[in-house]
Amino acid sequence: MIREGRLIIDLHRAGDGIAKVGIVSRRPPRVAEVFKGRAAAEIPTAMPLLFSICAKAQGYAASHAVERALAVPPSQATQAARDALVRVETTRELMLGMALRWSALVEVDCDKEDLLQINGMIPVFQKALFGVQAPFAVGGACQLDGAAWDQAIDRHQALIERFALGVPAAQFRALETCADLCRWAESAHCLGAAFVKALLERGWADLGQCDGTHLPALEEDDLAEWLFATESGFDDGAPKWRDRACESTILSRHAGAPLVAAVMAAHGNGLLARAVARLFDLAQAGDDLRALREKMRGDGNSRAPSSHPGRGLAQVAAARGLLIHGVEVDDGVAVDYRIVAPTQWNFQTAGVAASSLAAVTACDGEDLARKAGLVIDAIDPCLGYELRIH
Numbered sequence: 054m055i056r057e058g059r060l061i062i063d064l065h066r067a068g069d070g071i072a073k074v075g076i077v078s079r080r081p082p083r084v085a086e087v088f089k090g091r092a093a094a095e096i097p098t099a100m101p102l103l104f105s106i107c108a109k110a111q112g113y114a115a116s117h118a119v120e121r122a123l124a125v126p127p128s129q130a131t132q133a134a135r136d137a138l139v140r141v142e143t144t145r146e147l148m149l150g151m152a153l154r155w156s157a158l159v160e161v162d163c164d165k166e167d168l169l170q171i172n173g174m175i176p177v178f179q180k181a182l183f184g185v186q187a188p189f190a191v192g193g194a195c196q197l198d199g200a201a202w203d204q205a206i207d208r209h210q211a212l213i214e215r216f217a218l219g220v221p222a223a224q225f226r227a228l229e230t231c232a233d234l235c236r237w238a239e240s241a242h243c244l245g246a247a248f249v250k251a252l253l254e255r256g257w258a259d260l261g262q263c264d265g266t267h268l269p270a271l272e273e274d275d276l277a278e279w280l281f282a283t284e285s286g287f288d289d290g291a292p293k294w295r296d297r298a299c300e301s302t303i304l305s306r307h308a309g310a311p312l313v314a315a316v317m318a319a320h321g322n323g324l325l326a327r328a329v330a331r332l333f334d335l336a337q338a339g340d341d342l343r344a345l346r347e348k349m350r351g352d353g354n355s356r357a358p359s360s361h362p363g364r365g366l367a368q369v370a371a372a373r374g375l376l377i378h379g380v381e382v383d384d385g386v387a388v389d390y391r392i393v394a395p396t397q398w399n400f401q402t403a404g405v406a407a408s409s410l411a412a413v414t415a416c417d418g419e420d421l422a423r424k425a426g427l428v429i430d431a432i433d434p435c436l437g438y439e440l441r442i443h
Contacts (some may be wrong), residue, residue: 057438058300059078059079059437059438060079060396060400060437061076061078061361061438062075062216062410062425062429062438062439062440062442063075063076063252063442063443064421064425064443065315066418066442067391069079069414070413071410071412073408074218074407076400076402076404076406076412079332080401081410085391085392088380088387089306089389089390090386091386091387093119093122093380093382093386094119094123094191094192094385096103096115096119096387097112097116097119097190097191098112098187098189098190100112100115100189101312101344102121102190105178106435106436107146107371107373109114109139109141109142109175109188110139110142110376111366111376112188113135113136113189113367113369114368114369114376114377114392116189116191117135117365117369118365118366118367118378118379119191119328119380119387120365121192121366122363122382123191123365123385126128127217128194128195129348129349130195130197130349130351131193131195131199131200131347132196133345133346133348133349134188134195134197134349135189135333136345137184137342137345137346137349138178138179138344139336139369139370140338140341141209142371143149143334144174144209144334145174145214145372146190146373146435147331147372148154148171149172149433150253150331150430151248152171152424153430154430155244155248155328155421156425157246158427159244159247159251160347161195161240161244161408164216166338167389169172171212171317172214175207178205178209180198180201181197181202181205182195182198183195183196184198184200184251192254193218194224195420197349206342206343209338210222210338210339213335215223215243215337216243216244216245216331218241218243218245219237219241219243220237220241221339222337222339224311224339225333225336226310226331226336228312229312229315232310232316233318235253237249237327238250239264245335247326248328249329253329256314257323257324257325257379257424257427258319258320259320259321259323260412260413260424260427261322261324261410261412261427261431262320262321262412263321265405265408266292266297266300267299267304267305267321267323268305268398269294271368273366274366276366276379277293277361277379280377280379281364282380284428290356291403291404292397292398292401294407297402298335298398298401298403298405300374300399300404300405301375301399302327302373302395302405302432303373303374304327304330304431306370307330307333307334310330310333313326313333315331322405322409323409324427327432336426338426346406363382364380364381365379366378366379367379367386372435373394373395373396373399373433373434375395375398376390376392376394376395377393378390378392379391379392395433396436399433405432406428406429406432406433409432410429414427418442421440425440
């Protein structure tokens with residue numbers, strides 16, 4: 054299994070500030086090359102077994118890319134079921150990050166039954182959607198158990214509202230201003246409200262604020278030209294789009310939501326904006342899953358054929374940001390495979406994590422470690438890392 058996100062992060066102090074941020078990846082070099090020379094149809098089922106982080110998103114990206122390259126489009130129902138499984142994985146990763154980091158800050162012990170449900174939600178949904186079938190197998194099909202799905206989504210929605218929001222999801226999504234957010238944080242009883250209240254009370258709402266550029270929507274032809282432009286891909290772990298190190302996070306995905314935009318206008322892209330974007334994503338999850346359920350009722354194929362025969366691309370919205378896969382196939386064999394993970398965008402030397410960490414001030418090493426951990430988690434809730442303070 055590839056522990057793809059392991060990083061060494063060095064912070065060099067100068068007084069109360071940071072003089073230098075160093076980030077070194079322990080990600081295995083040229084990781085995608087393990088798939089070169091393999092039968093392309095085998096890759097999607099192997100992919101989730103190899104990655105320890107966002108395994109469903111990795112499997113989904115592989116199936117999407119390979120099926121486009123092989124011109125074997127899935128049915129609309131199967132595509133929607135795969136989307137749903139990745140959407141559930143995202144909510145799981147976001148809530149696990151909250152349980153680990155947010156609860157420590159506010160000194161709240163999470164309910165053990167809630168934690169068990171969070172950890173176990175992916176197998177429940179996978180069984181409801183695919184039965185015993187492999188969800189990402191080329192040519193695979195959704196095997197929806199409607200009753201099991203209905204029960205799973207009801208429990209999923211109730212968990213999010215109980216654990217993270219403290220109010221119905223629609224009520225949280227209706228918040229539009231910073232004043233609305235403050236009233237919610239004062240009145241709601243849940244981990245999300247306690248964390249937001251703590252950030253405001255400690256004056257940490259803008260902690261980690263920095264300048265940056267969000268990764269724009271990528272057109273397929275532009276993405277293909279960029280992804281396959283160099284022979285070595287991104288061995289340095291530092292992809293650039295139009296010569297810029299862009300951010301690709303949950304905040305990127307929801308920056309246009311009224312509440313998130315209002316918080317960013319007041320506090321920039323610091324901790325509060327990133328926390329609110331995470332909560333908004335959770336509040337949106339139930340509606341997203343119900344919309345995907347409607348798509349599962351549809352007939353026909355889900356995608357137009359690739360504009361480059363023998364080449365397939367995938368862009369998947371994962372918990373950490375945008376995951377990109379690209380494959381080139383000749384006579385059924387993968388002759389090239391490329392993966393660009395969100396960590397590569399966000400934790401490169403010129404990326405948003407380095408800039409955010411450089412903006413942190415702290416009175417001592419312990420204070421810095423606490424604040425830096427919050428900033429890192431806010432950018433990537435799944436990241437494995439070692440933080441070293443000098």
